[in-house]
Amino acid sequence: MFLLKNRFRSTEFARSMSTALDSSKLKITKTTSPKAKLPNEQLVFGKSFTDHMLTIEWTAESGWGTPEIKPYGNFSLDPSSCVFHYAFELFEGLKAYKDKKGEIRMFRPDKNMERMNKSAARICLPTFESEELIKLIGELLKVDQGFIPDTRGYSLYLRPTLIGTTAGLGVSSPDRALLFVIASPVGPYYKTGFKAVKLEATDYATRAWPGGVGDNKLGANYAPCIKPQLEAASRGYQQNLWLFGPEKNVTEVGTMNFFAVFKDASGKKELVTAPLDGTILEGVTRDSILQLARERLDPAEWTISERYCTINEISSKSKSGELVEAFGAGTAAVVSPIKEIGYRDSTIDVPLLPGEQFGPLTKQVADWIAEIQYGVVESEWSRVVNW
Structure with a gap:
């Protein structure tokens, strides 16, 4: 125990004295074997990747090393690396878009960097300067803009990962x-597509609990959810709707x-x-929807609530005609109607x-967000990559 404590203290001291992440040190090596670009109709989420990736090594002794953009390829890691045995791994997900002028935009990358640093601190991985990583991701986007x-x-889709x-x-x-970023069109x-999905409410397993790490984007949160998801899929559902506690x-x-x-009686x-x-992930799209709803919906007609509802409340309101609509929101799906x-x-x-695959607010918030993401409506949330 004494040795463990001293190692922890020496590591923390080294971190406080180590080199900060510096985007000005970036080195770029371009591929000599560019990939063919798939047409949109052949794109499958997360199955094809761009020509390059961003990598940055870190040590407690020296801090952040030289950032590199290099051809997409495999890593070589020691079989005893702690990522394999103790799940020292976290990731983020954000997207880049092209507007009508051909400019590259990122949607609220500062929020993703903030959450990534929170996840890193939770599992004792190094934190970093958010703006420096955003600049580096911007450089990767310039190199692979054709994708x-x-x-x-x-x-x-951009996947920053830290292991x-x-x-x-x-x-x-x-x-x-090792911090790395890969990208997938x-x-x-x-x-x-943008069609309503079916969910299975799940209460026999628990995704997250108070005092746990459900609000961090750790790989360890996801693997245990696959078995219930496969079981739900076998019954015709696209995803699980996770319930918690005796109140469901x-x-x-x-x-x-x-x-x-x-809706109420009035x-x-x-x-x-x-x-x-x-107990839930602090979603960037979730936060965006709440902010836009509070700004744009008439408070005389709407109440915006961050509160728990139970599955029994949803069921009861469905039967009484008080359930108006439901949808999911996240970076990957953006806004997904539920039927x-x-x-x-x-x-x-x-x-x-009637005759549609969405409810009225679902379609409205999807349009609000897309207009910002693609630069139709200018917003500080849409970060243009500077050349």
Whole structure:
């Protein structure tokens, strides 16, 4: 225990004295074997990647090393690296877009960097200067700009990742790490496109709990969810809707935050999503929707609530006609309408507009966000990559 404490203290001291991340030191090596670019209709989410990637090594002794943009390729890691044995791994997801003028835009990258640093601190991986990494990602986008689709509904998905690479089987704070960014041109997340999905409310397993790490974007949060998701898929559902506690509080979807719209007897509507209490991911799209709703919806007609609703409340309001619509929101899917929720042996029908695959607010918030992402409406949320 004494040795472990001293190693931790010496590592923390080294971190306080180490070199900061510096985008001006970037080195670029371009590929000599460029890939063929797939047409939009052949893009499958996360299955094809650009020609290059960004890598930056870190050590407790020296801090952040030289950032490199180099051809996309494999890594060589020691089999005892702590990422393989103790899940020292986190990631982010954000997107880049091309507007009508051909300019490259990132949607709220500062929020992703903020969350990434929070995740890193939680599992004792090194933090970094957010603006420096945003600049470096911008340089990667310039190099691989030809892979960014220029059609609405399509984008370049960016996956910043940070892993611990310390070799050895002792459980301790990593003294070596690797930050890398890869990019994948993508279209709609679900094969159905912008069409309503079906969810299965799940209460026999738990995605996150108070005091846990459900509000951090760690790889360890995702693998345990795959088995329930496969089981839900075998019954015809696209995702799980995770419930928590004896009240069966609705938390979030497997890859999205969850929103519901209710109305009361007077006709006033309420937009509801779970609160940030540590059990759900602090979604960037979630935050964007809440801000836009508070700015643009008439408060005389709408209440915007960050509170728990239960699956029984949703079921009851569906039967009484007080459930107006529901949707999921996240970087990958952006906004995804929901048409049905299965729970145990019952089905909760979620209303859609006649002849459409979405509810009225679902379509409205999807348009609001897309207009900002593609630069139709100028906003500080849309970061243009400077040349």
